[in-house]
Amino acid sequence: MSGTETGYNYAYLDEQTKRMLRRVILKAVAIPGYQVPFGNREMPMPHGWGTGGIQVTASIIGPDDVLKVIDQGADDTTNAVSIRSFFAKTAGVATTTRTEEATIVQTRHRIPEKPLKEGQILVYQVPIPEPLRWLEPRETETRKMHALSEYGIMHVRLYEDIATHGRIATSYDYPVQVNERYIMRPSPIPKFDNPKMDMNPALQLFGAGREKRIYAVPPYTKVKSLDFDDHPFEVQRWDESCALCGATDSFLDEIVTSDRGDRMFVCSDSDYCGDRQAARRKEAAE
Amino acid sequence: MYVSVKGGERAIAAAHKLLAEERRGDPEVPELTLPQIEQQLSLAVTRVMSEGALYDPELAALAIKQARGDLVEAIFLLRAYRTTLPRFATSLPIDTGRMDVRRRVSATFKDIPGGQVLGPTFDYTHRLLDFDLAEPKPVAAPDAEESEPQAAQPMPSVAAILGQEGLLEPEEPGDESAPLTDLTREPLSFPAGREARLQALARGDEGFLLSLGYSTQRGYGRNHPFAGEIRMGDVTVEIQPEELPFPIGIGEIEVTECQMVNSFKGSKTKPPQFTRGYGLTFGHGERKAMSMALVDRALRCRELGEEPSSPAQDEEFVLYHCDSLEASGFVQHLKLPHYVDFQSELVMVREMRERAAAARKAEAAE
Amino acid sequence: MNQQTRIGLQNLAPGFKDPQLDSQRVFRQVLQAMARPGHIVAIDRLPEAPGPLGGGTAALALTLLDLDTPVWLSPEVRDTASDYLSFHTGAPLTAELGAAAFVLVADGNKLPDLSQLALGDAEYPERGATIIVQVERLRIAPGRRLRGPGILGHVDISVDGLAEEFWPALHANRQRFPLGFDTLLVAGDLVLGLPRTIMLDPGEG
Structure with a gap:
């Protein structure tokens, strides 16, 4: 037992489980975008709360790490708080809200606005890992499609969107192709974040606990959002800027401020927004 | 460097206090003890042990108490605990033929060697509320x-x-x-072996299996079941230590077993034979054992040369959706914030509406 | 496990000082090696290891192997270190190269027949083997030019003590992607990862 107060093993999981997960992660890195099956363990939080990401983090984390956990881009979201305190307790790690200080960032639904660096690891919580699942519910079938690179149905689906709506009507969990081979779900991040995955210096690991799959994008790996020549991939834009920090380049959450429908827009990334607000205050004081 | 985020932490701590208060209820009412739950809510205890995949009545009782009687939540508590336990040995298969039987019925023969034993069953009770139970009262000895x-x-x-x-x-x-x-250590892969299917069903949610089993009786994958035998009682669990020439008993567990006898099969070369479905639960769990046996038989369709056409015969459908932890977690995770995804959709739908309005305007202008 | 009690414990070198934390740390170093091929990573938790098994290789073995990973050992390792590996990892030894999840080779000049390695199948490519090969020297220097995921542009590596036949086998490995084997080259405490995604520039070296 290495210095935690819980009565459970270091980082909660037993060593054999961690070894199994570690081997799975290495294979995931060697086959970018391919979903490696693994023997999911029941975790002390429910499926859907990030059990896949938590198992990935538990198998990689050590006492020298500095952990940041975000949900919806924010460090103070209830479940992010809960996961952070789980690892502070079971792994005795330092935690931070600052993206640049973290060695591991566990996330649900966002990629931080500040660019990640070499050596950092971004762990995504994934609800449904299979990009073809809505088109074909059977695992036996989708596994074959990946094996044969038979991705025609995905292109047909996207093209049907264009026929119906004049555009690809997917705004989050937008499918990507990794290293020109596997089609991958980036987890429900807004498509605004998709370009950040491409050639990112950080290692990106994806954990889906209930679905028992782990996959990865190594650093400096091509990640292309699917599109067509006549309908190129585009990200969301806002006419507004952040009401707190004035950012025009970040993903904005909409907050309803009155029952008359008044709204304000603020950064979803609380760390990015906080830094910008601090810089503004400093500037104003000088 | 520990950075706390105060708002969220305070809210969580407050929620936990409220939960503890609700669980306790009115402090004037005596607090439940684990032996009370174990003894007087024994069928809840055995369901939690079965689907929680851990035979420990006391811990199951604790889980039920902590979960305020929410059995799916209690099953979750027990599973999350069991997954952290070391494995000392693998037991030999239990021999239900050597069971100390407390109940045994067969619907296929009027009398059988050893006889029918009705045992403690609700089957022939009239479902009338027994108002005498409203107050503690001694029970007549059987x-x-x-x-x-x-x-x-x-x-x-x-x-x-x-x-x-x-x-x-x-x-x-x-x-x-x-x-x-071993489903607790490996993911399912398809086609699943029968042992993997039976493991999944044994841990599967009783309500889900009940409805699926029922659906086979109504024609969705009909397999003409007869309850060949249902027996309940205690069996010995044995392990075979490598250094001993004989197995040693490590304890007794109560189980319910259902052997379903189903529609016959035959071919030009093989005379017709009845087929089987199998169900087993910890404790007294007839409804679950019977449902499991029906679904087991339905899932054997391919092996028995039947064309799968119904939900209960679809192994991906059944096995991917029978686990209450997975189902309950994913349904309820919709409570977690999805601001970012919803915002993404809002931006897109607004843009699409603007574009449609502009197109209509342009059309009207022409 | 009883097999382990038959091993003469008193003759065995000890494993990690802190099995939990040392294996965590070594894993991160291996992960770094696999995620950033062409970066030579130093392993800094080195267990004592018997005979031809170097500290780096022993660290990888103790970190990655267990009861669930059949392992094939090159003859030198089999002769001198199989008790050590059995005791510390419990990994079952296999004489069949194609059945091994991990392959440990003590001398890169004496490679087994790489065409026999498990490569996985199209539906489960992760079932391809991981081979750990000890070499004399690893350097970032003109030699072989590598490209692929994890490498920004390209990187040149120079390896001493590795049979020439390895390179065409690595090239063939890339052609079969996503099937393939993954390689860790080890020189003392230094590790270089060569996942199956690695592409060799033609005509280099």
């Missing part, structure tokens, strides 16, 4: 003869009796040296 385990008389299984005549498909033990799938 007749001595009725309460004795019936093990003194041999009780061959009905399946064995049918098997002697070759009327029931034999259940050959598989290659015992071949590694068995």
Whole structure:
């Protein structure tokens, strides 16, 4: 037992489980975008709360790490708080809200606005890992499609969107192709974040606990959002800027401020927004 | 460097306090003890042990107490605990033929060697609220003869009796040296072996299996079931230590077993034979054991040359959706914030509406 | 496990000082090696290891192997270190190269027949083997030019003590992607990862 107060093993999981997960992660890195099956363990939080990401983090984390956990881009979201305190307790790690200080960032639904660096690891919580699942519910079938690179149905689906709506009507969990081979779900991040995955210096690991799959994008790996020549991939834009920090380049959450429908827009990334607000205050004081 | 985020932490701590208060209820009312739950809510305890996949009545009682009687939540608590336990040994298969039987019924024969034993069953109770139970009251002792385990008389299984005549498909033990799938350590892969299916069903949600089993009776994958035998009682769990020439018993567990006898099969070369479905639960769990046996038989359709056409025969559908932890977690995770995804959709739908309005305007102008 | 009690414990070198934390740390170093091929990573938790098994290789073995990973050992390792590996990892030894999840080779000049390695199948490519090969020297220097995921542009590596036949086998490995084997080259405490995604520039070296 290495210095935690819980009565459970270091980082909660037993060593054999961690070894199994570690081997799975290495294979995931060697086959970018391919979903490696693994023997999911029941975790002390429910499926859907990030059990896949938590198992990935538990198998990689050590006492020298500095952990940041975000949900919806924010460090103070209830479940992010809960996961952070789980690892502070079971792994005795330092935690931070600052993206640049973290060695591991566990996330649900966002990629931080500040660019990640070499050596950092971004762990995504994934609800449904299979990009073809809505088109074909059977695992036996989708596994074959990946094996044969038979991705025609995905292109047909996207093209049907264009026929119906004049555009690809997917705004989050937008499918990507990794290293020109596997089609991958980036987890429900807004498509605004998709370009950040491409050639990112950080290692990106994806954990889906209930679905028992782990996959990865190594650093400096091509990640292309699917599109067509006549309908190129585009990200969301806002006419507004952040009401707190004035950012025009970040993903904005909409907050309803009155029952008359008044709204304000603020950064979803609380760390990015906080830094910008601090810089503004400093500037104003000088 | 520990950075706390105060708002969220305070809210969580406050929620936990409220939960503890609600769980306790009115402090004037005496607090439940674990033996009370174990003894007086024993069917809840055995369901939690079965689907929680851990035979420990005391911990199951604790889980029920902590979960305020929410059995799916209690099952979750027990599973999350069991997954952290070290494995000391693998037991030998239990022998239900050597069960100390407390209840045993067969719907296929009027009388069978060893006899029918009605035992403690709701089956012939009139479902009238018993207002006498509203206040504590001593219970009349059962007749001595009725309460004795019936093990003194041999009780061959009905399946064995049918098997002697070759009327029931034999259940050959598989290659015992071949590694068995262990669902607690490996993910499901398809087609799943029968051992993997039975493991998944044994841990599966009773309500889900009940409805699926029922659907087979109504024609969605009909397989003409007869309750060949249902038996409930205690069996010995044995392990075979490498250094000993004989197995040693490590304890007794209560189980319920259902052997379903199903529609017959035959071919030009093989005379017709009845087929089987199998169900087993910890404790007294007849409804679950019977449902499991129906679904097991339905899932054997391919192996028995039947065209799968119904939900209960679809192994991906059944096995991917029968686990209450997975189902409950994913349904309820919709409570977690999805601001970012919803915002993404809002931006897109607004843009699409603007574009449609502009197109209409342009059309009107032409 | 009883097999382990038959091993003469008193003759065995000890494993990690802190099995939990040392294996965590070594894993991160291996992960770094696999995620950033062409970066030579130093392993800094080195267990004592018997005979031809170097500290780096022993660290990888103790971190990655267990009861669930059949391992094939090159003859030198088999002769001198199989008790050590059995005791510390419990990994079952296999004489069949194609059945091994991990392959440990003590001398890169004496490679087994790489065409026999498990490569996985199209539906489960992760079942391809991981081979750990000890070499004399690893350097970032003109030699072989590598490209692929994890490498920004390209990187040149120079390896001493590795049979020439390795390179065409690595090239063939890339052609079969996503099937393939993954390689860790180890020189003392230094590790270089060569996942199956690695592409060799033609005509280099």
